[in-house]
Amino acid sequence: MAEHLGALEQAVLLSLxxxxxxxxxxxxxxxxxxxxxxxxxxxISAGAVYATLDRLEAKGLVTSRLGPGTAVRGGRPKRHYAIxxxxxxxxxxxxAAIDRLWAGLKGPLKGTL
Amino acid sequence: xxxxxxxxxxxxxxxxxxxxxxDLLEEYRDHVLPTRGSLSARLWYIRQIxxxxxxxxxxxxxxxxxxxxxxVNTVRAPLADDDAGEMLFVVxxxxxxWTSVSxxxxxPTGRFRDAVVAGMLAGLATMAVFDATSILRVNVxxxxxxxxxxxxxxxxxxxxxxxPNLRAYANWEYVRGTPMVLAIGVxxxxxxxxxxxxxxxxxxxxxxxxxxxxxxSGSPS
Numbered sequence: 579m580a581e582h583l584g585a586l587e588q589a590v591l592l593s594l595x596x597x598x599x600x601x602x603x604x605x606x607x608x609x610x611x612x613x614x615x616x617x618x619x620x621x622i623s624a625g626a627v628y629a630t631l632d633r634l635e636a637k638g639l640v641t642s643r644l645g646p647g648t649a650v651r652g653g654r655p656k657r658h659y660a661i662x663x664x665x666x667x668x669x670x671x672x673x674a675a676i677d678r679l680w681a682g683l684k685g686p687l688k689g690t691l
Numbered sequence: 692x693x694x695x696x697x698x699x700x701x702x703x704x705x706x707x708x709x710x711x712x713x714d715l716l717e718e719y720r721d722h723v724l725p726t727r728g729s730l731s732a733r734l735w736y737i738r739q740i741x742x743x744x745x746x747x748x749x750x751x752x753x754x755x756x757x758x759x760x761x762x763v764n765t766v767r768a769p770l771a772d773d774d775a776g777e778m779l780f781v782v783x784x785x786x787x788x789w790t791s792v793s794x795x796x797x798x799p800t801g802r803f804r805d806a807v808v809a810g811m812l813a814g815l816a817t818m819a820v821f822d823a824t825s826i827l828r829v830n831v832x833x834x835x836x837x838x839x840x841x842x843x844x845x846x847x848x849x850x851x852x853x854x855p856n857l858r859a860y861a862n863w864e865y866v867r868g869t870p871m872v873l874a875i876g877v878x879x880x881x882x883x884x885x886x887x888x889x890x891x892x893x894x895x896x897x898x899x900x901x902x903x904x905x906x907x908s909g910s911p912s
Contacts, residue, residue, distance in 0.1 A: 584800045608714035625742030626800075628703070628711060647713055650720050654713025 583672045586622070586630050589614045591669050594640065594661040606645065606656035607631070631659060639665035692733060695740055702743040715739055742795075749792045750813035750880075753785065754820025761821070765828055769835035789813045789880050793887030798894075806888035807881050814880015815873060822872045826865045833858055 583591070593613035597603045602613040611627045634640045640659050647653040699715070700708045715736065724732040760781070764771075792813045797806035828836070836842060837857060845864060846857075854860035 584802055586800050606714070607710060608718050611714070611718070623742030623795075624711070624715060624739045625744075626798075628707065628743070630800075632704075644710070647709075648717070651713035651717040654709045654716070656713065657707065657710040 583668055585618070586614070586626065587634060588669065588672055589617045590627065590630050590634060591639065591661055591665050593617060594659060595666070595669070604656070604658065605660065606658045610659065634665065635659075637664075637668075638662060639668055692736055695736055699740050699743065702740070702748075746792050746796050746809040746812040747816045750789075750816025751820055753788050753813070754817040754824075757781070757785065757817065757821050758824025758827075761824060762828055762831075765832050765836060769832055770839055772840060785817065786879070786883055789817070789883035790887050790890070793880075793884040794890055797884075797887060797891055801891055803885075803888035803892070806891060807884035810880040810882070810884020810887060811877045812880070814876035814878075814883065816876075817880075818872050818876025822865075822869050825872075826862065829861050829865055830858065833861065837861075 590610060593602060593610055594605055597605070597609070597613055598616060599609075599613065601609045603609075607624075607628060610631065611622065611624055614627055615622050631640065631642075635642060640661050642657050642659045645656045645658050647655045696712050696716075699712055703711050719732060719736055723735050727735065789810050793806045793810040796809035797803075837846065845861060848864070849857055849860045852860060854863070
């Protein structure tokens with residue numbers, strides 16, 4: 579059954595597939611948070627991103643593993659995330675749904691204010 | 692901010708305590724402190740911690756404050772009538788808080804449904820705690836509040852009943868009213884959530900702009 583993905587879920591999954599920054603390629607919590615903020619072009623709270631990661635992991639769309647920490651983070655470990663085939667499928671479904679919605683229309687739309 | 696780290700660890704799953712606190716510390720040292728300065732960075736850290744508080748926890752906290760306010764008022768003036776202006780103010784504050792919780796919870800997803808659910812959960816939690824403190828109030832202050840004007844009806848129903856004593860009857864009436872109190876919390880909270888959903892939509896994509904990262908170090912201690 580196709581998963582319905584919200585905008586934040588899509589932004590998180592897309593940041594795992596194609597990160598735009600060097601930090602983003604590490605795919606741990608902070609890196610994903612920064613990637614998502616860059617993609618959505620607004621500040622997102624940490625709690626919202628971690629809750630989304632939890633949800634995606636529970637759905638089986640991503641997996642995680644622990645990695646070593648660094649001095650700047652007080653030696654605390656990092657949790658690295660990786661997208662799963664189900665996650666890619668869900669993203670494709672989400673894009674197809676948007677494409678169907680826009681079928682026959684060419685943006686930007688013109689209108690009066 | 693060691694206390695902040697302590698609170699954060701209480702709010703997240705045991706599995707994620709080290710990793711999430713490490714992520715926030717890294718961002719704080721690497722980016723936030725150098726770009727925003729000490730005070731603003733501390734506020735950022737507090738805001739991030741608050742973002743891990745669920746709508747239920749917010750609702751619970753609001754309920755504790757509301758219940759405490761009710762108990763303090765009872766101690767101060769057990770027989771005083773409720774002041775209409777004061778009650779209206781309290782209701783307005785609660786509605787504002789439930790709406791704010793719903794906005795904050797649903798802003799990242801932008802889903803109307805998330806806003807409504809957050810409002811319902813906050814309302815349910817607040818009213819559950821408030822109802823519990825109301826029952827506590829009945830049992831602790833029964834001998835004083837039984838003479839309140841708004842207890843005349845309950846006393847009359849007790850006299851007409853076969854209840855063994857007023858305490859048992861009052862408890863039974865309050866517990867019987869609990870589903871209605873919870874339902875009011877869910878419905879009004881849901882309406883606040885719906886209002887939050889509308890607010891979120893009207894805000895659209897105009898959120899705060901993201902800032903680029905920098906590299907220096909500091910400490911939130």
